[in-house]
């Protein structure tokens with residue numbers, strides 16, 4: 161898998177660098193200096209370089225641990241195009257090894273879900289499999305509000321939801337726990353949680 165791709169061209173078209181001359185920052189939220197995700201391409205590239213140098217090698221061993229910071233925390237940058245999946249994949253190709261391979265497969269999962277969205281657009285509103293649209297959700301409003309506020313009384317769920325409220329990002333395993341708790345324990349519609 162690691163040998164097939166050749167080096168990309170580094171030519172950048174100037175018109176993409178400068179941006180429109182009349183661009184104004186008025187009305188945009190000011191960026192907190194302690195922001196977990198500084199909203200700029202430089203921060204995205206720096207975080208990728210840091211991950212590739214220091215953490216990718218152990219990604220496969222540490223990715224399940226929410227306390228170790230073993231993942232890249234690059235999802236917001238990939239989501240908003242401050243970093244391309246190709247740039248990320250090339251770092252993994254150069255890094256090689258089990259950790260890099262595991263990380264590359266997560267980038268592939270990202271592409272897989274984009275393909276599902278493209279070919280089955282109904283999944284944004286309904287279950288992938290029609291039989292799941294027949295689930296009789298309880299949709300208990302007060303339980304939903306407790307979940308949303310991190311006030312369910314289940315420490316792991318509440319810690320994750322409070323981090324989500326504060327930072328806007330949580331670890332994959334934390335996402336699995338809160339999503340499963342909402343749908344399978346509280347029987348609340350996943351579309352409520354998604355909002």
Ligand SMILES: Cc1cc2nc3c(=O)[nH]c(=O)nc-3n(C[C@H](O)[C@H](O)[C@H](O)COP(=O)(O)OP(=O)(O)OC[C@H]3O[C@@H](n4cnc5c(N)ncnc54)[C@H](O)[C@@H]3O)c2cc1C
Pocket residue numbers: 223231232233234235236238239263266267269270271273330331332333335336339
């Ligand atoms: C309930 C739930 C909701 C999720 N919502 C989102 C979301 O809104 N946006 C999002 O990008 N990911 C989502 N994921 C997938 C995954 O949890 C995040 O991509 C990951 O936690 C982001 O952290 P990271 O950048 O450190 O990922 P790393 O582990 O460093 O992975 C690198 C990149 O690969 C992609 N990736 C990793 N895991 C997955 C996965 N399971 N499926 C698809 N792509 C993946 C992401 O782009 C991620 O940035 C969700 C997972 C669950 C269980």
